[in-house]
Amino acid sequence: MSDTTRAYRRRTTGGVLTTLTWLLAIGFFFPVLWMAMTAFKQENQAASDPPTWFFTPTLDQFRAVIEGGSATYVGNSVIATGVSTVLVLLLGIPAAYALSIRPVEKVSDVLFFFISTKMLPVVAVIVPIYVVAGQLKVLDNIWTLVVLYTAMNLPIAVWMMRSFFLEVPGEVLEAASVDGAGLMRTLRSVLIPMVAPGIAATALICVIFAWNEFFFALNLTASRAATVPVLIVSTMTSEGLFLARLCAAALLASLPVIIAGWVAQKQLVRGLSMGAIK
Amino acid sequence: MSTSTIDRLEGERRQARKDASDRAVSKAEGWRRRGPLLPALIFTVIVTQLPFLVTIWYSLRSQNLLRPGEDLFVGLSNYIDIAQDSTFRQTALNSVVITLGCVLVAMVLGIVLALLLDRPFLGRGVARTMLITPFLVMPVATSVLWSIALLNPTYGLFNWVLGVFGIEAVDWTSTYPVTAILMALVWQWTPFMMLLVLAGLQAQAKDVLEAAAVDGAGPWRVFRSITLPHLRRYIELGVLLGVIYVVNTFDQIYLMTAGGPGTASANLPFYIYQRAFLGFDIGQAAAMGVVVVIATIIVASAALRLIFRSFEVKE
Numbered sequence: 304m305s306d307t308t309r310a311y312r313r314r315t316t317g318g319v320l321t322t323l324t325w326l327l328a329i330g331f332f333f334p335v336l337w338m339a340m341t342a343f344k345q346e347n348q349a350a351s352d353p354p355t356w357f358f359t360p361t362l363d364q365f366r367a368v369i370e371g372g373s374a375t376y377v378g379n380s381v382i383a384t385g386v387s388t389v390l391v392l393l394l395g396i397p398a399a400y401a402l403s404i405r406p407v408e409k410v411s412d413v414l415f416f417f418i419s420t421k422m423l424p425v426v427a428v429i430v431p432i433y434v435v436a437g438q439l440k441v442l443d444n445i446w447t448l449v450v451l452y453t454a455m456n457l458p459i460a461v462w463m464m465r466s467f468f469l470e471v472p473g474e475v476l477e478a479a480s481v482d483g484a485g486l487m488r489t490l491r492s493v494l495i496p497m498v499a500p501g502i503a504a505t506a507l508i509c510v511i512f513a514w515n516e517f518f519f520a521l522n523l524t525a526s527r528a529a530t531v532p533v534l535i536v537s538t539m540t541s542e543g544l545f546l547a548r549l550c551a552a553a554l555l556a557s558l559p560v561i562i563a564g565w566v567a568q569k570q571l572v573r574g575l576s577m578g579a580i581k
Numbered sequence: 582m583s584t585s586t587i588d589r590l591e592g593e594r595r596q597a598r599k600d601a602s603d604r605a606v607s608k609a610e611g612w613r614r615r616g617p618l619l620p621a622l623i624f625t626v627i628v629t630q631l632p633f634l635v636t637i638w639y640s641l642r643s644q645n646l647l648r649p650g651e652d653l654f655v656g657l658s659n660y661i662d663i664a665q666d667s668t669f670r671q672t673a674l675n676s677v678v679i680t681l682g683c684v685l686v687a688m689v690l691g692i693v694l695a696l697l698l699d700r701p702f703l704g705r706g707v708a709r710t711m712l713i714t715p716f717l718v719m720p721v722a723t724s725v726l727w728s729i730a731l732l733n734p735t736y737g738l739f740n741w742v743l744g745v746f747g748i749e750a751v752d753w754t755s756t757y758p759v760t761a762i763l764m765a766l767v768w769q770w771t772p773f774m775m776l777l778v779l780a781g782l783q784a785q786a787k788d789v790l791e792a793a794a795v796d797g798a799g800p801w802r803v804f805r806s807i808t809l810p811h812l813r814r815y816i817e818l819g820v821l822l823g824v825i826y827v828v829n830t831f832d833q834i835y836l837m838t839a840g841g842p843g844t845a846s847a848n849l850p851f852y853i854y855q856r857a858f859l860g861f862d863i864g865q866a867a868a869m870g871v872v873v874v875i876a877t878i879i880v881a882s883a884a885l886r887l888i889f890r891s892f893e894v895k896e
Contacts (some may be wrong), residue, residue: 352735397618422877
């Protein structure tokens with residue numbers, strides 16, 4: 304085989320692989336695109352057979368979703384997601400410090416405990432949580448979700464931030480302790496600035512999981528504390544035939560996380576592997 | 582008593598005092614180290630472990646929220662009922678099928694996509710961004726999208742595509758409910774696996790690959806003997822994390838099939854939910870929860886050894 308044929312063959316294989324990659328990428332992305340397209344249709348175009356491919360886009364559905372009393376749900380989701388993420392960081396950063404930089408005894412036991420709580424199926428605890436929340440009169444209360452989402456994300460955050468802390472060079476910390484800096488000062492002025500990207504990655508993961516959470520929200524809220532996923536489901540059951548409106552709601556609900564994930568792709572990988580993958 | 586004995590005793594006493602103060606110092610240091618950990622640890626114990634203890638307590642009682650007066654200690658009878666409950670066995674099997682099916686298919690697809698993305702081509706960043714998007718869509722939205730926009734028997738896009746190839750319309754969610762759920766789940770989890778494997782590929786030492794190619798190893802040989810062993814850690818991690826998340830799948834089942842027809846596509850989380858919140862049978866639901874946790878602990882203790890190796894946690 305001459306060099307030119309070999310080069311030609313390599314180029315052809317490359318072309319085939321690139322085409323295949325694009326076909327798969329478009330295939331995987333298409334459902335999202337279809338959801339977005341449907342959201343810009345009128346209802347009769349959304350549920351047509353054959354599907355409507357060309358249409359004049361309209362914002363009617365988005366208007367209907369936004370004006371249809373979605374503010375409470377969005378507000379609840381923002382509180383549940385925002386406050387739980389802040390709490391996770393407040394509890395998780397010192398804990399990760401105590402498991403990495405100035406470690407307690409039996410670090411691996413503690414780590415094992417944290418991760419084992421993620422393996423505990425949520426269904427196994429929903430019954431007592433429901434009954435106890437009922438007795439404490441905190442059903443349909445957004446703060447109940449805040450507490451549960453904090454517990455849900457804390458183990459992941461501790462694991463992630465521990466792996467970021469382990470990367471901080473020892474000399475930096477020694478210098479801080481020679482200067483007589485206490486824990487709070489070491490954390491605030493030395494460690495946290497150094498692991499800021501790691502904290503951002505952790506926060507991103509917490510936000511994704513809390514924003515998307517549905518099981519607790521479905522079972523523990525009714526009208527006052529319901530979050531965005533609950534809104535979509537109630538739209539689906541009450542107005543099942545309004546596909547375009549449903550797609551508009553689903554698109555708006557997904558958009559914050561989609562954009563955050565697009566922007567922070569690198570942090571996403573690290574976060575999803577709980578810090579194991581650099 | 583000679584002076585030397587007195588000196589010796591004095592010396593021992595001093596030593597003992599010093600040891601005690603060392604211990605006191607190290608004890609204080611121990612608590613100083615534990616201090617930052619305690620809030621997170623105590624919070625996690627209270628919110629995740631206490632409810633589980635209550636679950637065990639409920640599982641030994643017969644309690645129905647619709648009949649508040651009846652709350653009896655019934656011993657293990659809830660567990661005996663579960664052992665005889667064929668629906669419980671079926672939903673347990675569904676859980677295994679859905680979890681393993683989703684994780685394995687998503688992993689194979691994820692490896693293929695990661696390999697395709699690990700070579701330079703025009704617009705790679707855009708293709709990668711498009712490929713990760715399914716994982717970022719809210720699961721509730723995913724369920725709506727699949728069950729209504731894609732798989733609806735009359736106007737769903739899927740049947741239209743099949744129709745182009747001359748295949749009859751299929752009512753996916755009622756004829757093949759488990760397959761329909763698996764399609765939505767695989768679509769959502771493939772990007773997750775792809776990202777993990779891609780990170781593994783990019784951490785590979787390029788000079789080893791070049792050396793192998795110079796030695797005359799073909800691409801398949803290089804993949805099998807070098808790349809795949811290198812990826813093993815990443816694949817194990819992806820499978821493990823995938824199982825942890827997918828085994829708890831609820832949203833897609835609740836919204837796409839409601840576990841139906843009958844209980845054909847219900848998994849354990851959905852079945853327990855039904856017993857607790859539609860049947861209000863607290864005792865039964867709690868006992869099922871306990872059984873699920875015991876099964877999880879058995880599987881997880883094997884899996885955790887793997888994850889600890891992956892994270893290189895030092896004992």
